[in-house]
Amino acid sequence: MARMSAAERRAALARAALVVVDRDGVHAATTRAIVAEAQMPLGSFHYAVPSRDELLRDVVELVVAGEGDAALAGLLADAVDPADAIRRTLSAYLEHVRSAPGREQAMFELTQYALRSSELADLPAEQYARYHALAAEVLGAAEAHLGIRWTIPVADLARLVVTITDGVTLAWLADRDDAAAERTIDLATTALVPFAVTT
Amino acid sequence: MARMSAAERRAALARAALVVVDRDGVHAATTRAIVAEAQMPLGSFHYAVPSRDELLRDVVELVVAGEGDAALAGLLADAVDPADAIRRTLSAYLEHVRSAPGREQAMFELTQYALRSSELADLPAEQYARYHALAAEVLGAAEAHLGIRWTIPVADLARLVVTITDGVTLAWLADRDDAAAERTIDLATTALVPFAVTT
DNA sequence: GCACGTCTGGGACACTTGACCAACTCTGGG
DNA sequence: CCCAGAGTTGGTCAAGTGTCCCAGACGTGC
Numbered sequence: 001m002a003r004m005s006a007a008e009r010r011a012a013l014a015r016a017a018l019v020v021v022d023r024d025g026v027h028a029a030t031t032r033a034i035v036a037e038a039q040m041p042l043g044s045f046h047y048a049v050p051s052r053d054e055l056l057r058d059v060v061e062l063v064v065a066g067e068g069d070a071a072l073a074g075l076l077a078d079a080v081d082p083a084d085a086i087r088r089t090l091s092a093y094l095e096h097v098r099s100a101p102g103r104e105q106a107m108f109e110l111t112q113y114a115l116r117s118s119e120l121a122d123l124p125a126e127q128y129a130r131y132h133a134l135a136a137e138v139l140g141a142a143e144a145h146l147g148i149r150w151t152i153p154v155a156d157l158a159r160l161v162v163t164i165t166d167g168v169t170l171a172w173l174a175d176r177d178d179a180a181a182e183r184t185i186d187l188a189t190t191a192l193v194p195f196a197v198t199t
Numbered sequence: 200m201a202r203m204s205a206a207e208r209r210a211a212l213a214r215a216a217l218v219v220v221d222r223d224g225v226h227a228a229t230t231r232a233i234v235a236e237a238q239m240p241l242g243s244f245h246y247a248v249p250s251r252d253e254l255l256r257d258v259v260e261l262v263v264a265g266e267g268d269a270a271l272a273g274l275l276a277d278a279v280d281p282a283d284a285i286r287r288t289l290s291a292y293l294e295h296v297r298s299a300p301g302r303e304q305a306m307f308e309l310t311q312y313a314l315r316s317s318e319l320a321d322l323p324a325e326q327y328a329r330y331h332a333l334a335a336e337v338l339g340a341a342e343a344h345l346g347i348r349w350t351i352p353v354a355d356l357a358r359l360v361v362t363i364t365d366g367v368t369l370a371w372l373a374d375r376d377d378a379a380a381e382r383t384i385d386l387a388t389t390a391l392v393p394f395a396v397t398t
Numbered sequence: 399g400c401a402c403g404t405c406t407g408g409g410a411c412a413c414t415t416g417a418c419c420a421a422c423t424c425t426g427g428g
Numbered sequence: 429c430c431c432a433g434a435g436t437t438g439g440t441c442a443a444g445t446g447t448c449c450c451a452g453a454c455g456t457g458c
Contacts, residue, residue, distance in 0.1 A: 003424070003435065025315040027226060031416060043437045046417060109311050111373060112304060116224040124373035152386065159379055160386045163366030170365050171358065174310060174323035180358055187351065187359045191390035202405065202454070230446060240407040245447060 001040055009048040012038055014058035021059060022102040026109040029056070053119050060110050060123055063103070064130050082148050082196040087189040089138070090165065094181055097169050105173055128162070135161045148196045157195060164188050200239060208247040211237055213257035220258060221301040225308040228255070252318050259309050259322055262302070263329050281347050281395040286388040288337070289364065293380055296368050304372055327361070334360045347395045356394060363387050 016038035215237035
């Protein structure tokens with residue numbers, strides 16, 4: 001194995017763990033599966049990381065960061081009106097989920113796992129705070145880009161948006177019904193539009 | 200141990216497994232933990248059930264059935280208008296979650312677990328079909344009780360409602376923010392009301 | 399009364415898991 | 429040059445896992 005610092009090795013292990021969790025689920029992310037994915041000997045694991053839970057914390061960080069990048073990537077591009085913008089944004093999110101279902105499922109699994117763990121119990125709250133902040137950021141940017149104003153506090157609307165994306169994702173993961181998911185997004189769009197007024 | 204048929208024993212094991220899953224999570228629902236909860240010797244397990252996964256299938260059935268009872272229990276009681284009815288129903292659901300967070304989390308965990316398992320992969324689709332049907336039933340009953348009509352197909356609206364309850368539950372489980380959850384419900388109510396017209 | 403099929407329950411097996419260690423190798427600063 | 433400390437690695441441990449087995453107890457039909 002190439003020589004690398006403990007910090008680098010830890011980061012590499014976190015990336016490998018994410019690959020395993022994505023492909024096989026959290027319950028399959030054993031120390032051995034992770035080092036196999038990272039092509040390291042088992043001994044390296046506890047040299048770079050104090051415990052398995054500690055590494056999973058890193059993985060959550062990784063997932064949350066990745067989620068942010070995807071959400072912000074050029075969504076408000078060329079929408080003609082608020083309804084179009086909302087629909088496109090939600091559809092883009094669904095597309096993001098469809099392109100990597102395992103990763104999105106891993107996100108849920110990690111949240112549930114953390115909630116049950118005494119050492120990781122604080123993570124989910126932080127994780128969702130980040131999601132809500134991210135959604136608020138997108139909504140705030142939309143005001144400027146579309147020449148509109150939200151008639152209710154952006155923080156509240158952000159939470160509702162995350163609620164909808166989570167719910168749509170969960171149902172789609174369960175039944176993989178693309179058409180139904182699109183219809184739900186259309187409906188949600190119709191329901192959200194009245195919260196925007198043109199300035 | 201009292202004498203009982205294999206079928207009865209299987210049902211008792213399923214109930215015990217649900218208690219364990221509720222309290223400690225799916226990953227803690229080992230054969231030994233389940234038989235300990237049911238106060239049975241370990242040997243009884245594989246006499247009554249061919250495999251652990253097979254029992255988890257029963258548990259999902261149990262949860263889904265219980266969920267249905269809770270959702271239908273006197274929700275449309277005494278609402279003065281559609282908005283009130285929607286808000287009360289969603290709030291009642293949130294209260295249901297708050298009173299038994301472990302069970303609701305267990306529901307999500309079981310869904311995710313089933314999605315990863317090759318033998319249980321068909322369960323989540325069925326599970327969500329039941330949820331959607333249940334929501335549609337409630338919405339249909341609301342039309343009669345409230346003297347309204349939904350302006351869009353009830354099936355589509357049902358999926359949106361499940362989307363919202365799932366999303367609200369997920370966020371609340373993560374941050375336990377009662378006030379924020381209530382605000383989300385208020386907002387969702389406002390967004391849904393336009394889909395109802397009085398007849 | 400008695401055999402036969404159902405049920406009981408303690409023990410065992412083969413395997414996986416997270417964690418740890420002691421012995422080795424390499425590298426950079428004095 | 430050399431040596432202290434950082435990094436590497438295979439082996440090992442105790443605990444826990446799902447599954448299976450079998451000797452016995454029970455209760456029911458003949």
